[in-house]
Amino acid sequence: MGKKRQQRPDKHKQDLGAQIEDPESYGVRTKPRAEKRRKRDEDDEEAVPQDVSARILREARAQQEELDAEDGAAATAAGPTQIPANAIAAALQQLHDSDSEPGEDWDGMTEAGSVWGGDDADDISPEDEAALAAFMSPAALQGAGAAGQRTLADAIMARLQQQQQPGSAAAGGMEQQQQQQQQQQPAEFGAGGLEGLDEAVVEVYRGVGQLLARYTNGKVPKAFKIIPNLLNWEEVLQLTDPEHWSPHAMYVATKMFVSNLNARMAQRFLALVLLPRVRRDIAQHRRLHFALFQALKKATYKAGAFYKGLLLPLCASRTCSLREAVIFSSVLRRASLPVLHSAAALLRLAGLEYCGTTSFFIRVLLDKKYALPYKVVDALSAHFLAFEGEARVMPVVWHQGLLCFVTRYKHQLTAADRDGLLRLTAKQHHHLVSPEVVRELEQAVPRDSKGAAAAAANGAAAAAVAGGRQRIAAESRVGQHVSEDVFNLPPVPMMDED
Structure with missing residues (x-):
């Protein structure tokens, strides 16, 4: 027996012909369809907690104040110098004719994540901060390192000064004349044009600078794109006034200059443009804008330029603050850098005058587990052994760097360095880290003792081989004096058959 067919209710009260001929509607729907609503549980629609909403409002208020401050600074900067209308029109035409992509890759950037404070910024205890402060310069503690950072304008002024006054200057009146010219040149440089450049070119690039000051996303002018190909690109x-670029414009410029310039020129851009901007942003906001953090990540694509233009100048200045060290070390942790450049950077860091924040970079580079040459391992050993007579309490990050060093490279140490590091742990002791360091050093087999053991093993193997050869030669000489006559063999007795 077949399955009984279920009768479905009729959806339409009238057939199609009756609906069309209906004089009230003539086929047009008079009642709207029911809206399709998603089924949501009441439990899913919870209110935002009060602390989260307060945090959102505080962040929005801070962003609004930042935008108002930038608008006020832009209005103040634009007040005394009037940009010609034709320059702005030309720059806008360059902007519309640009063939760059309309969108930029921000790797999941959101409004909530527009600033970067570092992963380990809150993990440092006050005791460790006090220990780090004992090894830092007063300028770094007061936050004056960003203000004294050398910029592109300083480099150009020094070059112009050398061109105007070649040769050796006298000690007295010549130095005073140089100081007066150095005070007058920045105003002349900002208000007038450079020698050898057309006035129209100067106006166009000033208009480009005004565009880059409020750039957020999209195309950039072609006039800006050709700067890396110019001989006088600096x-x-x-x-264009790089000091007043927006963070997004700095990201685009870093990506463009790092990819188009060679390593030496990219190093100058990073050292004179990006590094002062990053340090100033950290000093003002105590955080780093996400676009500037992405610019630092883009700078790692040329590893040599990144180390020589950003990391080593920052450490050599001895004004690197704790927050700057945390942010730069987070960039290092996320980057994939070649072993040769990293080994050279470790060698330079170990030879620099010690500052408390240098240990952050040494620890991050050691955590990458590079196969370092013996020269770098010996330099790091000497770096740590230099603190044997230090009376100040070493910070925890220094002990962590020592533990990471002996864990990764304990078998590449010499016997003298291993014994010296054991004595060091007795004088510079940490109740949690130093026992682990001692345990790693006690398990280490120094490279010079490994060589002696290998030589002894090779000697024993060679003696055993020589003895075996002598024994085989002696056995081969047994019975050589016996002669046998094949035609006069003795009879062989046979067994009787049963």
């Missing part, structure tokens, strides 16, 4: 770049 002077032309200074016309």
